[in-house]
Amino acid sequence: MDLSIGSPLAIGLILGVVIITAALLITFERRLLGFWQERLGPNRVGWQGSLQVVADMIKIFTKEDWIPPFADKFSFVVAPGIIMSVVLLSFAVIPFSPNLGVIDSNIGILFVLAMASLGAYSVMLGGLSSDNKYALLGSLRAAAQMISYEVFMGISLLGVVALTGSFNLRDIVEAQVDGWYIVPQFVGFVIFLIAGVAESHRLPFDIPEAEQEICAGYHTEYSGMKFGMFFVAEYVGLVLISSLITVLFFGGWLGPTFLPPILWFVIKALSFVSFFILMRAAVPRPRYDQLMTYGWLFLLPLSLVNLLITGALILSV
């Protein structure tokens, strides 16, 4: 059994585990949201509702997969595939443990950021090809939001890159043996957290798909498995952002030796997933213009200042 970095077995294992985790997160999120709203959530299918996701999947597979006659067929069909593949591709560079991963790339962070940008194409194409007012509004919002939040998502990571001196995520984890980057890069962490939520357009920044305002935004016209792909891709994106935060600021697989490294990674990533769900349960959605103002007028200068101070400290020490 060859389980080294980049072996077919490792790739298959990571792909399978990530997709299954994302699917299970649907149940996990609904239960947690229930608890935080003082109710129980779905608990009737299987033990404590654990088989809810199976029921959901059966439902979504047997639904009519309808393409609107007025839609642009090619881009309509391609859009959900794009977002699914780009979020899964991003997992290629995530170092799960010292000897588990897909690629040991020396441009890891750049790769993740590039894939995140490509994700914007999916929501744009999906919304535009639907030929629907709500979908169009949703995709316009998504495009503007994702592009503007990409800017300081990248800048907030430059502090980490400067401290490590490498774009390689594996090097970044190993550089945190002496101390996690959450301490010297706390501002960068907060900015990345906010930008990450906006990037994966989850609540409270789910403005592209705000149900109360514009139906379901860019995936209004989608049904069946195409909707399922958008849906699961959102959860894969959630896992991705949590893994990135773990790797960049919380020392990845590092931790006391009584647990294996991969378990430390899973624990840290899962606690961030839970934190994102907590944010969904607690924080209200801002208005669209508030989101843009907040991004450009507050977060962007803050991330630049953070980068400046980090650079100055590195040079002076």
Next chain:
Amino acid sequence: MIKLVADTLLSQVRTLWMVFVKLFKKKDTVEYPDQQPYMFPRWRGRIILSRDPDGEERCVACNLCAVACPVDCIALQKGEMDDGRWYPEFFRINFSRCIMCGFCEEACPTNAIQLTPDFEMAEYVRQDMVWEKEDLLIDGTGKYHDYNFYRVAGKKIEGKDKGEALNEAVPVDVRSLLP
């Protein structure tokens, strides 16, 4: 500006913490089919027709319930027995219209029509929501155990003449009032 940002941030963190603590609070949900709620005796649920202590139908087909019903869901037809008692030939309640307001119970002079704490009345076929007299009539007396209309009312039936009812004075001979 800085104060605004700090206040906003603090309020967000406080919100997150207060919601997080709810994880350990008691939940409001009642797991209904497994855990039956206590239904109060005077709950206004499924409508029944009761019988008097002798086992006869209480309903005298006076139509007051049908008149009182704000959604007109009660339909009935008066019939008369050989001994002079009135009874409904048919008595029909359309529960797909009924709003469980209880006005029929309040209007009923004989305590025949009563509302019970049962509320599990869902049906798959709409027509099954229309209940006939056989479905409505129960064998018991409902909430009022001793009441028998014909025993206390002045109505003359076979075997009970005017003035023979409970607490009823003998009818006055009008002519004896002459001076």
